[in-house]
Amino acid sequence: MNYILAINPGSTSTKVALWDSKKDLLMKTISHPEEEIQAFENIMAQYNYRINHIMDWLVHENISLDHISAVVGRGGLLRSIPGGTYIVSDQMLKDLRQGIQGEHASNLGAFLAKGIADIKGIPAYIVDPVSVDEFEKLSRISGLKEISRVSLLHALNIKATCHRLAKETSKRIEELNLVVGHLGGGISVAAIKNGKAIDVNNSIQMGPFSPERSGSLPVGDLVELCYLGKYSYKQMHSIVQGKGGLMSYLATKDAREIVNRINNGDKYAKLIFDAMAYQIGKEIGSYATVLSGKVDNIILTGGLAYSDYLINKIIEAVNFIAPVVVYPGEDEMDALIKGALRVINGLEKPKIYEDEVV
Ligand SMILES: Nc1ncnc2c1ncn2[C@@H]1O[C@H](COP(=O)(O)OP(=O)(O)O)[C@@H](O)[C@H]1O
């Protein structure tokens, strides 16, 4: 049996999947309790912890490394590069170790893939990392000379949903203009022009607030908050990235719990949840203008797309722009496997990171 192993490290879990030539996909979400993750100084320090969990899972599934022919990981905050499947290289690992564009759980994907692949001398890949950059020149201008807007997005799932829609409508992705909202713990809203993500909010720093991130904030007030002497640099980061958004207002990031509260008459929960829908709709409208209003479809995806309450509010606001297609959840594991397979089956040449940096 020849398996491909896919690894997707997230902030609270490591998702693993095994694909075999009979096209069976075996998947597992290995959850990491907060107190275990918190014990590590940084993301890189979690390497041994996460790889041990993956090895234990393989043993549990009775899969020998001898039967794995390639390993593919989610790509992290690398330098800006075009979409595609990349061979894990030393330079890539160096940039991730250095945190060239910041810290993110996905920075471990290439390390975990390479770590396992090297035991047997098999190839290690990453696919459509979060630093996929297909921006047009205009998209990079921020409003302050010292700061450029950068392309960071849920590229893997966004690209996968574009391919899915193209297939379902018998079109080529290059023919489609789409606005895609990946609505998860973080939110990316991207303008996809002829298959390329020509602009996106950058879910870590801007755009609508999300279950755990503040999104764009009034900039002067943010500067004030930073200099109050109340919070350290590290605390400020964790406030806007992990404890912002729904978490900040409602002390939970669980959309199901919030809808329950709303159904039980909690007016404040309704105000905040409705505001998130409002901001998402506003962002979608803004990205429709990037495409001059020529939008074939709006796609809503990610965990929050399971919430009928939220999705109906967003659809109400944006369906004057284009028909809305909802793909709840995410298909990142499948996208990783498919990316590796395109290269293994010779349909695509694997990209070399060093040659592609934008
Ligand atoms: N079945 C569901 N119904 C409503 N909301 C859901 C459902 N599943 C997940 N969510 C919400 O989606 C959000 C997380 O999305 P997800 O894509 O799983 O996040 P991530 O992968 O970024 O951690 C959370 O707010 C969670 O409560």
Ligand SMILES: CCCC(=O)OP(=O)(O)O
């Ligand atoms: C860096 C953009 C991708 C992102 O925010 O991923 P998560 O939601 O998985 O943290």
